[in-house]
Amino acid sequence: MTIWKQRIIAIASILVAAGLVVWSSPEARPGYEFPRMVAWTMLVLSAVLALMAFKPGKVVIPADIESVPMRIIWPMLVILAGMAYLAPRLGFLSTSFLVFVATALVFSPDRLGVRRIALVVAIAACFTVSLYLLFVLLLGVQLPRALLF
Amino acid sequence: MELLTYLPQVFSGVNILILVLGTIIGLLLGSMPGVSPTMAVALLIPFTFHMDSTAGLILLGVIYASTVAGGAVSAILINIPGAPANIATILDGHPMARNGRATEALHYCFISSGIGGILGVLVLIFFTPPLAELALRFGPSELFWVAILGVTVIGSLGSTSVLKGLIAGAFGIWISLIGFNPILGTERFVFSGHLQGGISIVPALIGLFAIPQVLYMVESAWRGQTGEQFQMEGRSIWQSVRYNLRRVRSLSLGSVVGAVVGLIPGAGGQIAGLLAYDQDKKFSGHPEKYGKGEPDGVIASESANNAMVGSSLVPMFSLGIPGSPTAAVLLGGLLIQGLFPGPDLFTQHASVVWTFLGALLCAQILLMVFGLYISSLSRFVIGIPKEYMAGAVAVLAIFGTYSVQHSFSDVLVMLVLGTGMYFFMRYGFSPGPVVLGIILGPIAEENLLQGLIIAPALDGPMPYFFTGTINLILIGLCVMSIGYSIYSELKIRSRRRAGERAGGAPEA
């Protein structure tokens, strides 16, 4: 099974590299020489990878492929996307608070109870305050102005 | 000896306070994922306006040295390098932590940092004039070869397949070229307004290492593994010191490579740790142990990146040419104080400069002491439940990325790269080569293009790039490095084949 996955990766890698080669070769415009060189190098390397994966006979390829546990990690991807969307609109600090609370509650290995939630909220509040002290007060970072802080 | 004359000033009033506070704050800042030395120094510059020039300079220098050393803490404990300089540290530091040797790894890291750092400062004190001349000899052709030498290191960056490492490296170089052509100033590959600024190193570093780590953490939290709760062994500091001092090869190789690379103008400092790690692995009798928790790897990489700190200030003090991006920021702090680099800096402002050098030397010892103390506290960091850690790292990644340039586009680039990297990691690609590509791509392109502009005015591109002592040495090193990579890849393959023959049913 893994050998097929390796072959798919090799093909995908060739396709990506070929795409980059095309993208780096616009007609009659200077300034693309080096990107083109790099893209060709990547294409050649990918071709060698494919050669190894499709070589007949006994294939010696490391088992370096794990399946993606989408079932588990999807809420985190949603949280990250939400963070990217909310941070400039709601404010950095309030978004951080929400992200921390959401991550800690969604992935909590224990059962959720009132005490657990209160604890998480308290920790998140402390964390947000220390972020404010460190980045805004000590380092003087100008966070973008938004709805809340 | 001027150093001794001015040493008492280091311990007077404000200076010693700043020295101690700066070291502690720097270590803490550096150990936070997402906070890079360049950003910390840049953001602390306004503080120096309210200080006299000696105190201001001490603050910046000490923060520089201690954030670089502190970056190893997050590298070892949570597999996220604090700065490009610490990438090599994770290769063996984190496996050591997983094997239950986190305290030991941190001990080696701070002892080697201190020793390397002292060597770097001594280089700065005693050899500044001749080495500054050497630094000036690095022109476009030499820097191009330095970048190529950096690329050849990918082979030992610990991905299971060298080929995949190289592909990832090429991809990293290519995406680093998004934005503007460095010579013509024309725009290219910008398909979204957010990419206009290109992909800069610190956001890429944070994204590629921190975001996959966040996803791994929530996975293990969900599975109810309250951490791969690796046990923290009790380890006496003296035991570590004794062991560390016996690793003469790694220590000296690391310090010397770090000091030399630090001299090279531009971004050289960022690859000091990697080059030292690579060399140490090649000279080692048992290279196959590297990447699985070999103390020598940590020692070489950490001694190198702190030796780099002192020597990156060599060309800056005498010529105004910074040896690393952080040194460039430090230069700005120097100029604001009315201290202008040049040979007369050491005579006209002798008191300021020598007090600063004395302070930098003391800072190395202080950061070794505080660092060793912090090492013993690290079990609390490891004890933090994964779901809290994941949230905190995600938020710090955003703050750290935003603070570099006050740019939200950087944050988006960071998140996209990081999420993509998580999936690629599952298919056998590792983030190290990509970051290395992003660091080296712009250096290689800019110097290649400049070389091609200069060459026709001399004897043409071939003699320009392929003659000259430094060029030839660098080309020799590249060839050796590539040759060694191929040799070791073949050796590993034949060993695996032999293993399969002996073990019966192959597992592919």
Added chain:
Amino acid sequence: MIKRLSKYLMPLMAVPVAFALGALGTVKADWPDRPLTMMIPYTAGGASDFQARIVTIPSEDELGQPVAIINRPGAGGQVGWNQFAAGARKDGSELAGYNVPHFIAQSIMHTTQYNKDNLEPVANWGADPAVLIVSRDSQFDTLEDLVEYAKANPGRVTVSGAGQFVGHHIATLQLERAAGIELRYVPTSGGVDAMRFVQGGQSMAGFNNLSDAYRARDRLKILAIADLERDEEFLPDVPTLKERGFDVDDTSVNFRGVMAPQGVPADRLEMLSEAFVNMFNDDRVKRRMSAGGSPLRVMNREETRALWDRQQQTLEQLFEGMEAN
């Protein structure tokens, strides 16, 4: 239960509301109410960056708020200025540093999101002429040596500068035309790098900022200055290109100052202009600037506007028929 919950929630809600109201109140009463930002499109540690940091030191006295410097480097300033013109807040709290002729030249030669018309000048603080430098041990001792050599060996004299279409490049172009020679311009990523090329012998000569050359003067030979008059304060012995018979004017002089995006209310621009002019004339600023050989030239909003308009015209003429490629 709900009652109890709302008892806790009400004060929590009240805090942001109170903050928001407070913020609204102060915006009108006295502005600025929080630190201003000033974006510098070059790396920290470069000349534009450290001068910006010096000239804004007195801002708390003049504006009541500090000015935070933000670096957004890339492509000779294009990255930062593009983002600034496209996305800066129009209430006057987000400012940027400008370099003329750089940004005007780029807006002519490249497709940029900025040009002199969608930006508002606030005040000018410095004028840094380009000077022609060679390294200490160079074969050239005078400007004439260099021109003669270039005549005999067309395209063999390399000249470094801080990038494409910046003052140094323009000075090179002007000298080429005035002397009828062919030079080979090597763009680098900034003034510091261009200086390194000259000192290390990677390029035979270079145009660089007067301030940087002044500080490195014992490692260089400064052959000429590309301005209308000699610089009496820092380099009284260095001749202008003009007095040596090469018709090069002050187009390449690097003017540095503060600008705002288009759309900021006029009264705020006036107020900022006044405050910044006062800042630039502050004694602390004068002392620190002169220690580094950085010439001050303070201009208010009107004078700066006139400068921009003049430069736009000259540069359009200079670049006529040139390809940006």
